[in-house]
Each structure stands twice: as structure tokens, then as C-alpha cells.
Amino acid sequence: MNYAFSDKIATLRPSAIREIFKVLENPEVISFAGGNPDPATFPSKEMAEIAARLFRTNSPAALQYGITEGYSQLRELTQRRIKEKYKIGTSNDMLIITSGGQQAIELLTKVLVNEGDAVLCEDPSFIGALNAFRSYNAKLVGVRSDDGGMDMGSLEEKLKTTKNVKFIYVIPTFQNPSGRTLSIGRRKELLRLASKYGVMILEDNPYFELRYSGEYVPPVKSLDTEGLVVYAGSYSKILSPGMRIGFAVAPKPVAEKMVVAKQVADVHTNQFFSMLVAEYLKTCDIDAHITDVCGLYRKKRDLMLSELSKRFDGRVTFTRPEGGIFVWCSLPEGCDGVDLCRRFSDKKVAAVPGSTFMVDEKAPCPAVRLNFSMPSSDQIVKGAELMGEALDEYLRHTL
Amino acid sequence: MNYAFSDKIATLRPSAIREIFKVLENPEVISFAGGNPDPATFPSKEMAEIAARLFRTNSPAALQYGITEGYSQLRELTQRRIKEKYKIGTSNDMLIITSGGQQAIELLTKVLVNEGDAVLCEDPSFIGALNAFRSYNAKLVGVRSDDGGMDMGSLEEKLKTTKNVKFIYVIPTFQNPSGRTLSIGRRKELLRLASKYGVMILEDNPYFELRYSGEYVPPVKSLDTEGLVVYAGSYSKILSPGMRIGFAVAPKPVAEKMVVAKQVADVHTNQFFSMLVAEYLKTCDIDAHITDVCGLYRKKRDLMLSELSKRFDGRVTFTRPEGGIFVWCSLPEGCDGVDLCRRFSDKKVAAVPGSTFMVDEKAPCPAVRLNFSMPSSDQIVKGAELMGEALDEYLRHTL
Numbered sequence: 001m002n003y004a005f006s007d008k009i010a011t012l013r014p015s016a017i018r019e020i021f022k023v024l025e026n027p028e029v030i031s032f033a034g035g036n037p038d039p040a041t042f043p044s045k046e047m048a049e050i051a052a053r054l055f056r057t058n059s060p061a062a063l064q065y066g067i068t069e070g071y072s073q074l075r076e077l078t079q080r081r082i083k084e085k086y087k088i089g090t091s092n093d094m095l096i097i098t099s100g101g102q103q104a105i106e107l108l109t110k111v112l113v114n115e116g117d118a119v120l121c122e123d124p125s126f127i128g129a130l131n132a133f134r135s136y137n138a139k140l141v142g143v144r145s146d147d148g149g150m151d152m153g154s155l156e157e158k159l160k161t162t163k164n165v166k167f168i169y170v171i172p173t174f175q176n177p178s179g180r181t182l183s184i185g186r187r188k189e190l191l192r193l194a195s196k197y198g199v200m201i202l203e204d205n206p207y208f209e210l211r212y213s214g215e216y217v218p219p220v221k222s223l224d225t226e227g228l229v230v231y232a233g234s235y236s237k238i239l240s241p242g243m244r245i246g247f248a249v250a251p252k253p254v255a256e257k258m259v260v261a262k263q264v265a266d267v268h269t270n271q272f273f274s275m276l277v278a279e280y281l282k283t284c285d286i287d288a289h290i291t292d293v294c295g296l297y298r299k300k301r302d303l304m305l306s307e308l309s310k311r312f313d314g315r316v317t318f319t320r321p322e323g324g325i326f327v328w329c330s331l332p333e334g335c336d337g338v339d340l341c342r343r344f345s346d347k348k349v350a351a352v353p354g355s356t357f358m359v360d361e362k363a364p365c366p367a368v369r370l371n372f373s374m375p376s377s378d379q380i381v382k383g384a385e386l387m388g389e390a391l392d393e394y395l396r397h398t399l
Numbered sequence: 400m401n402y403a404f405s406d407k408i409a410t411l412r413p414s415a416i417r418e419i420f421k422v423l424e425n426p427e428v429i430s431f432a433g434g435n436p437d438p439a440t441f442p443s444k445e446m447a448e449i450a451a452r453l454f455r456t457n458s459p460a461a462l463q464y465g466i467t468e469g470y471s472q473l474r475e476l477t478q479r480r481i482k483e484k485y486k487i488g489t490s491n492d493m494l495i496i497t498s499g500g501q502q503a504i505e506l507l508t509k510v511l512v513n514e515g516d517a518v519l520c521e522d523p524s525f526i527g528a529l530n531a532f533r534s535y536n537a538k539l540v541g542v543r544s545d546d547g548g549m550d551m552g553s554l555e556e557k558l559k560t561t562k563n564v565k566f567i568y569v570i571p572t573f574q575n576p577s578g579r580t581l582s583i584g585r586r587k588e589l590l591r592l593a594s595k596y597g598v599m600i601l602e603d604n605p606y607f608e609l610r611y612s613g614e615y616v617p618p619v620k621s622l623d624t625e626g627l628v629v630y631a632g633s634y635s636k637i638l639s640p641g642m643r644i645g646f647a648v649a650p651k652p653v654a655e656k657m658v659v660a661k662q663v664a665d666v667h668t669n670q671f672f673s674m675l676v677a678e679y680l681k682t683c684d685i686d687a688h689i690t691d692v693c694g695l696y697r698k699k700r701d702l703m704l705s706e707l708s709k710r711f712d713g714r715v716t717f718t719r720p721e722g723g724i725f726v727w728c729s730l731p732e733g734c735d736g737v738d739l740c741r742r743f744s745d746k747k748v749a750a751v752p753g754s755t756f757m758v759d760e761k762a763p764c765p766a767v768r769l770n771f772s773m774p775s776s777d778q779i780v781k782g783a784e785l786m787g788e789a790l791d792e793y794l795r796h797t798l
Contacts, residue, residue, distance in 0.1 A: 001594075001597070001599070001625055001626045001627055001650065003599075003652050003653055004511075005510055005511060005656055006510060006511055006512055006513050006516075007513055008509070008513075009509060009510045009656055009659065009660060012659050012660075013659070014658070014659050014662065034464075035464075036463060036464050037463075039462065039463055042458065042459065042463075044454060044458040044462065047454065047458075047462070048451065048454035048455070048458070051450050051454065052447065052450075052451060055446065055447035055450065056447070059438075059441060059443040059446075059447070060438035060441065061641075062641060063438065063441045063443065063446070063639035063640075064436075064438055064441075064639070064640065064641050065433075065434075065435050065635075065640045066641060099498060099643075099664075099665040099669075100665055100666055102663065102664070102665055103664060103665045105663075106663055106664050106665075110408060110534070111404055111405060111408045112403075112404060112405055113405055114405045114406055115514070117405075128662070128663060128666070131659075131662065132663040132664075135509070135660060135663050195400075198400070198401070200400070200402075226400055227400045236464075240462035241462075241463065241464045242460075242461060242462045242463050242465060242669070242670030242671055243462065243670070243671060244498075244665055244666070244667070244668070244669050244670075251400065251402065253402050254402055257404055257411075259413070260408065260411050260412070260413050260530075261408060261411075261534060263413065263527070263530065264501065264504075264505055264527060264530045264531040264534050265498075265501070265502060265531075265664065265665075266498040266499055266501055266502045266505075266643055266664075266665065267499055267501050267527070267643070268643070269643070270498075270641070270642055270643050270669040271641030271642070271643075272641055272642060272672070273669060273671070273672075
């Protein structure tokens with residue numbers, strides 16, 4: 001049998017990150033490559049107690065089919081929390097539970113994008129989202145970013161010159177991979193431009209509650225008065241990613257179409273964990289938990305930045321994120337992230353080349369993404385030392 | 400904001416079953432409408448023990464990100480079981496874990512189907528699959544079925560006259576909605592025709608282990624020597640549907656593309672329950688459990704068929720399934736399933752009109768689907784009585 005694939009999938013490749021993950025099977029490797037939370041942040045004790053209680057008191061419902069929109073208590077508790085705390089969502093919106101934030105991205109793409117339609121995105125941006133857009137044959141158009149996030153001049157130019165733009169994809173806070181945050185002024189400008197050109201915004205915001213310093217910047221969705229923004233949220237980075245519980249807040253007509261798409265995708269999200277998270281929100285203090293998580297990650301970030309300063313010694317510059325889990329390193333001109341990551345691999349250190357996150361993955365890219373949530377303090381110290389050595393050798397051979 | 404949806408999603412509506420489910424919010428309603436397993440079949444005690452053990456010994460892994468292909472132990476244990484017991488899968492195949500059997504259907508459609516390509520299917524067939532095909536703008540072509548399942552003469556005629564057929568979708572055993580089983584002779588003919596016309600087969604087989612009488616018929620996949628069949632399996636009907644754990648067995652090149660599509664869909668399936676099912680397979684006797692489930696459902700089926708015989712009294716004929724969870728009722732000519740289901744609703748009984756499951760949903764269809772796994776024995780007896788009364792009134796007014 002000769003297998004012929006659909007046009008939208010035929011050229012899509014597994015992400016380069018997957019390949020790097022193979023290196024990680026070696027337990028000696030120090031990894032800055034993933035995007036995993038530190039397991040120490042999982043509230044396992046509370047979750048174990050809630051799970052035992054669910055099995056004892058409500059297992060017929062927790063193990064049975066649920067409804068596609070999601071477990072109603074989880075929807076209500078999530079909606080109330082993000083509305084009261086962050087002003088996310090209006091009475092014209094509807095919140096649905098998704099199988100991770102990733103599913104919110106995929107469903108929105110499916111309901112909005114015809115093959116050949118354009119999606120504008122930061123360049124670099126999150127590979128999982130870029131591949132979701134590619135998997136529907138969307139045309140990706142990268143918008144330049146700097147330390148203040150997506151550049152609004154570049155965005156307007158792309159809006160003017162690109163046909164059939166369906167939405168602007170943005171990770172405004174502690175962006176993956178750059179760690180950057182879109183300034184409040186630019187958030188307002190982003191909304192103005194979306195309104196002016198009649199395109200939607202997909203705000204992907206899984207990291208924003210992981211702030212370790214600096215000032216809170218309100219989500220784009222909280223500033224939206226016209227129903228322009230679809231918001232993708234997640235419990236992955238604040239409770240546990242393995243359970244695959246995320247959510248989308250979208251204008252009702254959009255959310256309803258996303259429900260139709262979700263029904264054929266996986267019927268509904270894992271019911272047991274939907275009920276477990278609802279119970280967690282009812283009986284535990286998630287804000288206090290997030291404060292603890294931030295305390296742990298703040299130390300890791302501070303250590304990461306000071307060790308990188310010491311070992312990179314100005315030869316490589318890097319972002320100083322106020323939150324999230326990533327640092328973006330910029331190499332001198334003429335260097336390539338892929339080559340440097342190979343040098344890292346030789347020293348049993350894993351990192352992800354910047355090109356992975358670019359709209360044009362094949363162009364050389366003098367950048368590398370480093371994660372600091374997963375490695376231990378010892379690994380950060382030792383890993384930075386090894387990366388410094390690898391950098392020495394690389395620069396000696398390259399420049 | 401004026402929301403414009405993609406062509407493939409714009410006309411897709413939530414399934415009629417969803418609307419019927421609203422009636423079910425009334426606790427007095429006796430429902431034959433759903434497809435839910437009886438919660439008494441969930442092995443809650445064993446699952447609770449395994450969950451407690453997982454939290455105690457392995458929570459960092461069970462709550463962390465997993466790999467897209469699925470938890471390796473669950474893949475291996477599932478593969479070994481279905482290979483040894485049912486000869487499903489060869490060394491050219493790969494098994495991946497999916498978020499329910501539904502996701503296997505959706506992923507295969509995404510990787511194979513361009514808009515406008517054709518999918519051949521039984522008519523009637525499972526609405527969740529039909530809507531998955533519709534959600535990629537596939538052209539659905541219905542193939543006539545009778546008591547032996549899909550008619551092979553009709554299939555060959557459609558294969559001859561339809562352009563760009565990508566696959567044949569079939570639920571060969573205890574079909575949803577008809578309860579029918581494809582005979583062994585037709586299974587072989589199905590494979591011969593697929594090979595002759597160079598199209599794949601999607602075998603959706605969630606019910607086949609729920610056999611209460613008659614003789615085992617081997618899965619189509621077990622007869623496939625040419626890599627024609629993608630097999631969708633599920634733990635929903637034998638363990639629990641709420642956890643959303645299914646699997647696909649596909650020729651490696653196809654499975655690899657499905658993994659790429661799954662990565663952008665939901666990254667991976669719930670990790671905790673993937674580990675829980677693996678532990679269940681290792682430490683419990685799933686075959687003995689399935690024997691118990693069959694014992695319970697056999698009684699319900701027998702009661703259902705005898706009560707329907709009594710109350711429908713030859714005015715409505717119905718299938719006598721050897722397994723599964725559905726009975727398909729055929730009304731006299733000139734009757735319509737939608738009208739009869741309305742009469743049922745008036746008596747607080749829920750059932751699904753046959754048209755729901757047809758390729759052409761809008762054509763009148765003199766049929767109704769009844770589920771017997773979920774209602775209690777008392778509900779089956781009382782519900783059949785009420786349906787008999789409703790039928791009396793309907794026939795009196797219609798014929």
C-alpha cells in the first residue's frame with residue numbers, strides 16, 4: 001500500500017525539540033531544553049487526597065462520559081477566578097475546558113482558518129502553536145519582536161500587506177521562547193490594530209501567573225471591549241501538565257464552534273481530573289500555591305541569570321525575564337544556534353536552537369532557548385559552566 | 400466583530416444527540432438515548448487502589464508532561480494483549496495512545512483527507528465519526544447495509560463511481576447504531592476490495608469484546624496482510640469512558656503522521672490515567688472483568704429484546720445484536736423516527752431518531768436507536784411499556 005497524506009499534513013515534521021529529547025534519555029545529560037515544570041511544584045498531596053475522596057464519593061460521575069464544554073463546576077470556578085482576579089471574560093464570552101492550552105489553539109485554528117489563510121505571529125514564537133497553524137495549511141507571517149514584545153509598526157505593515165489574515169497569535173507575557181512581555185501600551189495598540197483591520201487575536205497566556213519581579217501587566221483579553229480576543233489558559237504550569245487541563249475564553253459564537261470541533265476531536269476532556277481541579281479550587285488555596293511556586297522559580301531564575309552572566313561573560317546576551325520559565329540567548333553575528341547546541345550536546349548539555357521557533361525554520365538563527373524551571377540548582381551551576389566552555393570552543397572555531 | 404468561520408466548520412452543527420441530552424436533565428426521564436456504559440461496570444475499587452499507589456510512588460511522572468505517542472508501558476501492554484488474543488497488529492504497525500477512540504478517527508481524517516476527498520461509510524453509522532469527517536469537508540458516501548453489515552456489492556459500486564476515496568469507515572462488530580456484525584465472508588471481501596481499489600480501511604472497534612452470544616468474528620485488522628487497515632480501539636466501554644483512553648494501530652508511516660497531528664492537538668493523552676490503565680493491565684485480570692461486564696449486559700440485552708417483543712408486538716422490527724450496547728428499530732413504511740421520538744419524549748422516554756446516523760440527516764428515516772447498557776432493569780421494563788403506548792398513539796395518528 002502506498003500511503004498518500006493530506007496536503008496540510010504531508011510536509012509537517014515532528015518538531016526539532018522532539019529530536020533533542022532523545023539526547024535526554026541519557027540521565028547524565030543536564031537539560032535546559034524542555035518546558036517542563038519542576039515536579040516539586042505539583043500539589044501532589046492535595047491532589048492525592050482529592051482523588052481518594054472522588055473515588056470514594058463520586059466515581060460513577062468521575063469515570064463516566066462528560067459534556068463537551070467541560071465539567072460545569074470547573075468552568076464556573078475557573079471563570080469566576082479569572083474574572084475577579086484578572087478581569088478576563090465578559091457576559092458575551094463563554095469559557096470551555098480544553099485538553100491543555102494546546103487544544104484551545106488547535107480548535108480555534110480549525111474553526112477559523114481555511115487553507116492558505118494567514119496567521120500573524122511573533123517571530124520567534126511557540127513551536128507547538130506554529131505547527132498547529134501549519135497543520136491547517138495556514139500561511140505563517142512573522143512579526144518582528146524586540147524587548148517590548150511584538151513590534152506594532154511591523155504588525156501594522158503586515159496587516160496592510162497580507163491577504164486573508166484570520167488572527168494574530170501572541171504570547172504577551174513571559175513569552176515562549178523569548179521570556180519577553182508585551183508592554184501595556186503595545187497591548188492597547190494591538191487591540192486598536194485588530195479592530196481597525198477586523199482580525200481576531202489569540203492570546204496564549206500559560207505563564208502569566210508565574211511572575212517573580214516587575215509589575216503586573218493586564219492580559220490583552222481584559223482590555224478587550226469588542227470581542228476580538230480568544231484567550232487560551234492552562235493549569236499546566238500552575239498545577240500539573242500531565243493531566244492536560246486547559247481552557248479557552250471566547251466570544252460565544254466562536255466558543256460554540258470550538259465546542260463542535262472539540263466534540264469530534266476527543267468528545268470531552270478527562271472527566272476525573274476536571275472534577276479534581278474543581279475540588280482543588282474549592283478546597284485549597286491556589287493563590288497561596290502559586291506564590292510558593294513563584295518563590296521556587298524566582299530562585300532558579302536569579303541563579304540562572306547570575307550563572308549565565310558569569311559564564312557567557314558578555315559574549316552572548318540574554319533576556320532577563322520577569323517571570324515564566326525561559327531565557328532567550330542571542331549569539332554574536334555569524335554564529336548559529338544549531339551549531340552551538342551541538343557543542344552543548346558534546347558536553348552533555350541540552351538546549352534548543354533558536355531556529356526551531358522561527359517562522360522560517362531553515363534560516364540560520366543566532367539564538368538559543370534555555371529553560372530554567374526543570375533543572376536543579378546544582379544543574380544550573382554545572383550546566384552554565386559547561387555551556388561557557390562549549391561557547392569558548394565554538395567562538396574560537398567560528399569567529 | 401463579525402465572526403467568519405472556516406468552510407469546513409461553518410455548516411457543521413452540534414449532533415442531534417446533544418439536543419436530546421437536554422431532555423435528560425429531567426431525572427424522571429428514562430433514557431435509551433445515550434451510549435454510556437453502566438457505571439456498575441467501572442472497576443472503581445481497583446482504580447482507586449492503583450491511583451493511591453501512583454500518587455504515593457510515582458506522582459512526579461504521573462503529573463508531568465508525557466510523550467505524544469503515549470506512555471510506553473501502556474503501549475506495550477495494549478499491543479501485546481491485542482496481538483496475543485486477537486492477532487491485531489504486525490511488525491509493520493505501530494500502536495499509539497489516543498484521547499479516546501474518537502481522537503484516532505479525527506487524527507486519521509486529518510492526515511489523509513483533503514477537502515472534497517471522499518470517505519465511504521455504512522449508512523447508518525456513528526454520528527461522532529461522520530461529524531469528524533464532515534469537519535474536514537470530506538464528502539460522505541453512504542453504503543447500504545443489511546443484517547450481515549455493509550453490503551459488498553454496494554461498496555464496490557461506490558468504489559467504482561466515487562472519485563478520491565481516501566478510506567472506508569466501518570464498525571464491523573456490534574455496530575453503532577445498528578448492533579449488526581459484519582460477517583467473516585464480507586470482512587475478507589472488504590479487504591479484497593480495499594486492496595483492488597487502493598483505499599484504506601478505518602476499523603472502529605470499541606464494542607467487540609462485549610459479546611453475549613454467537614460466535615467470535617475476527618477483527619478486519621487481524622486479516623489484513625497488506626497494511627490496509629487502521630484500527631481504532633478503546634478502553635471506554637470495558638474500563639471507563641471519562642478517562643478518555645483509546646488507541647490506534649496503524650501502518651508505521653501513517654501512525655507517525657498521526658503522532659505529528661496529535662502533538663499539535665493535545666500534546667499527549669492524560670498521563671496519570673495512561674499509567675493507571677497500564678498498572679491495571681499488569682496487576683488485575685481484565686479478561687475476567689470483561690466476562691463480568693458481559694454477564695451484566697447480557698441480562699440487560701435479553702430483557703430489552705423480550706420487553707420490546709412484548710410491547711412493539713411486531714409493529715416495529717428490531718435487530719437482535721449478539722453484543723454491544725445498541726438495538727436498531729425499524730418502523731413501518733411512512734413512519735418517521737423523529738416523530739416517534741417526540742412521542743417518546745411526551746412520555747418522558749428518550750431515544751435517538753435514526754436520521755441522526757444517516758449520511759443525509761435531513762431525509763426522513765423510519766428508524767430509532769435504543770441503548771440498553773445504561774438503563775436499569777426496571778427502567779427497561781417501564782420504558783418499553785411507555786414506548787409501546789407511544790407507538791400505539793403514533794401509529795393511530797399516522798397510518
